[in-house]
Amino acid sequence: MLSVLPSIDQHVVQLAPEFRALSIVVEAAPIANPDIGKDALARACQSVSAGGVLWAEAHLTAWADLFRAFGAKPQRTPCSAEALRKRVLRDGSLPSIDPVVDLYNAISIEYAVPVGGENVEAYVGLPRLSVADGSEPFDTMREGSAALEFPEPGEVIWRDDKGVTCRRWNWRQGVRTRLSADAKHMWFILESLPAMPLEALTEAGDKLIEGLQLMMPGVQIESVLIGPGAN
Structure with missing residues (x-):
């Protein structure tokens, strides 16, 4: 089982001392039931x-208030959960993308919680949540x-040793680790803030x-809570 121990920079802790996250590491097995994600997405949209x-x-x-605290404009670049929710409220549904992506998008929509999904093998070093100095490269599509x-x-980013993996905390994911x-x-x-109950x-x-x-x-999974409430 590949070990992933994400870290949070002290500057981020000072910005959001009550931030907590659930980190889930997965060693995949062959997909036997690909419709699980699509069906979960449909239920979440409903x-x-x-x-x-x-x-x-x-x-x-x-989340919008926290984005403003580090200089982001949530009306233009909202947290990932809000962006998905707005699309569902506007269109009534989301298109199916990929079995795993559909599944974690479904969780994000149903629970109003930002959920990131990453290919760990594309990482250089371990993921860390930090404050950018502006020199970190971010690969994207335009x-x-x-x-x-x-x-x-001053922007809060997820990154590894090579560069940014997600900008503005959880707004936009990079291509390399997608x-x-x-x-x-x-x-x-x-990723959650105190407005979301810990049990949720x-x-x-x-x-x-x-x-x-x-x-x-046959999939192998490990889960750990990070931040307040963790054992």
């Missing part, structure tokens, strides 16, 4: 359209072509794990 979880608005508002960007100084169902080693990070974060992680186990029988 749940949001029907009103969703009680803490959704408060949690997404807290108008259908590969492009290189750099974060704003996850698909073909990955052998996967890492998921479910745990429940969201359990549902992601259950979906992966149904999708790929």
Whole structure:
């Protein structure tokens, strides 16, 4: 089992002392039931359209306030969970992308929680949540072509030893570490603030794990809580 121990820079801790996350590491097995993700996504979209979880608005508002605290503009670059939720409320559904991506998007939508999915084998060193100085490279796509960007100084980023893996905390994922169902080693990070009950974060992680186990029988999974409430 590949070990992944994400770290959080002290400057980020000072910015959001109550931030907590569930880190889930997966050694994949062959996918036997690819429709698990698509079906979960459909159910999650229906749940949001029907009103969703009680803490959704408060949690997404807290993320918007946190984005403003490090200089981001959430109206233009919202947290990933809010971006997905807005699409569902506008369109009523989300298109299927990939069995694993569909599954973690479903968890994000249903629980109003940012969820990142990463191909661990593409990492150089371990993931860490830090404050950018503006020199860290970020590989992305622009108008259908590969492009290189750099974060704003002071921006909160996920990164490894090679560069940025996700900009503005959880707004946009990079291309290099992007996850698909073909990955052998996967890492998921479910990120929450106090407006989301801790038991709901745990429940969201359990549902992601259950979906992966149904999708790929024989999968190996390890989960650990990071931040306040962790043992």
